[in-house]
Amino acid sequence: MAPVAATVLIGGVELAAAQSYELIEAAREEGTVTTVALPHDWCGYGDIIQAFTDKYGIEVHETAPEASSMEQLDAIRASATNAGEDAPDVVDLALSFAQSAQDEGLLAPFKVGTWDSIPAAVKDAEGHWYGDYYGVIAFEVNTDVVKTLPEDWADLLGEEYKGAVALSGDPRTSAQAALSVYAAGLATGADDDGEAVAKAGLGFFADLNAAGNFVPEAGTAASLIEGKTPIVIRWDYVALADRDSVDEPKIEVVVPKSGVVARPYVQAISAHAPHPNAAKLWMEYLYSDDGQLGWLKGSCHPIRFDDLVNHDKVPDAIADKLPPADAYADVVFPSIEDLGAANLTISEEWDDTVGAGVN
Structure with missing residues (x-):
């Protein structure tokens, strides 16, 4: 099988041995790859879809851009007996759905050419699913209100942040808010297991509430702009999007020095993909x-990411719009088991430990 010449590759030399004329031609014969749950304003997908079509001349048939992970898996299940025109070839799932989908036989294994540069902690060893992108929990700050940027979790306990710090939601029901509690716990040095980290995080928020710094309101872009919640703990990519789309007030995004926690999404190919070669090329x-x-x-x-940084593949024009690369050097990907234990602990003990609801 002859490798594709470097001039037709998208990703440089890493893919020279992985792509082949045969795969590209087989994908072009299929003519289409069907996606689901890829809104154009999410992580740069609009430009990615267009770039793929421009490169290979293959249509991306987009369906249900706002679909949830469960709805994506339901679409695969339905396609097993009725492979209609909207049957998905590929899915983009929350990590927590990946293993159960694999166990159910919904995902087809495939290892991309850059497989070895994907961290082992966020991929199935046989290639049924693999992490694609991630966000980390960060501090989004209205600098018109907050004059001194917090650099780490412990800083949020300071006198200057009275009535300033909010979560993005109720951690008993919001995965983003629960992971924020987990990150705060990890920053204390608790790293035995999910339950221990969650308990440490609950203790941190109890201290934050006792200091009068915690705002018992779900922080949003609107509440941050208004100054009601001038520091919101949330995904960095959401915060960066706010920063880049809001003129006033000035918004800064801080990745804390410790407790840098990520939750990846994962890519997978449907076990019933109508266009399996186009799915592989995608x-x-x-x-x-x-x-x-x-x-x-797309922030x-x-x-x-680490592999791109280590090989100087990130252009300055992109890097200059992001927090420094070394801020992500110690990023932690909690296991599904640890997150499950942490979420249970947080939902059961938030009221008694922290004593503040989130409206």
């Missing part, structure tokens, strides 16, 4: 350097 593109940089342009850190 994956090869997403995990090429250009595909990964497409997510980074989502691609799973191969």
Whole structure:
């Protein structure tokens, strides 16, 4: 099988041995790859989809851009007996759904050419699913109100942040808010297991509430802009999008020095994909350097971020719009088991430990 010449590759030399004329031609014969749950304003997907079509001449048939992970899996289940025109070839799932989908036989294994540069902690060893991009929990700050930027979790307990710090939601029901509690716990040095980290995080928020710094209101872009919640703890990519779209007030995004916690999404090919070769080529593109940089342009850190940085593949024009690369050097990907234990502990003990609801 002859490798594709470098001039037709998207991601540089890493894919030279992985892509082939045969795969590209087989994908072109299929003519289409069907996606689900890829809104154009999410992680740069609009530009990524267009770039794939421009490169290979293959249509991306987009369905249900706002679909949830469960709805994506339901679409795969339905396609097993009725492969209609909207049957998905590929899915983009929350990590917590990946293993159960694999166990159910909904995902087809495939290892992309850059497989070895995907961290082992966020991929199935046989290639049924693999992390694609991630966000980390960060501080979004209205600098018209907050004059001194907090650099780490412990800073939020300071006198200057009275009535300033909010979560993005109720941690008993919001995955983003629960992971924020987990991150705060990790920053204390608790790292035995999910329950221990969650208990430490609950203790941190109890101290934050006792200091009068915690705002018992779900922080949003609107409440941050108004100054009601001038520091919101949330995904960095959401905060960065706010920063880049709001003129006033000035917004800064801080990745804390410790407790840098990520939750990746994962890519997978449907076990019933109507266009299996186009699905494989789509994956090869997403995990090429250009595909990964497409997510980074959309303020989502691609799973191969460390590899891109180590090989000087991140253009200055992109890097200058993001927090420093070394801020992500110690990023932690909690296991599904640890997150499950933490979420249970948080939901059961938030009231008694913290004593503040989130409206």
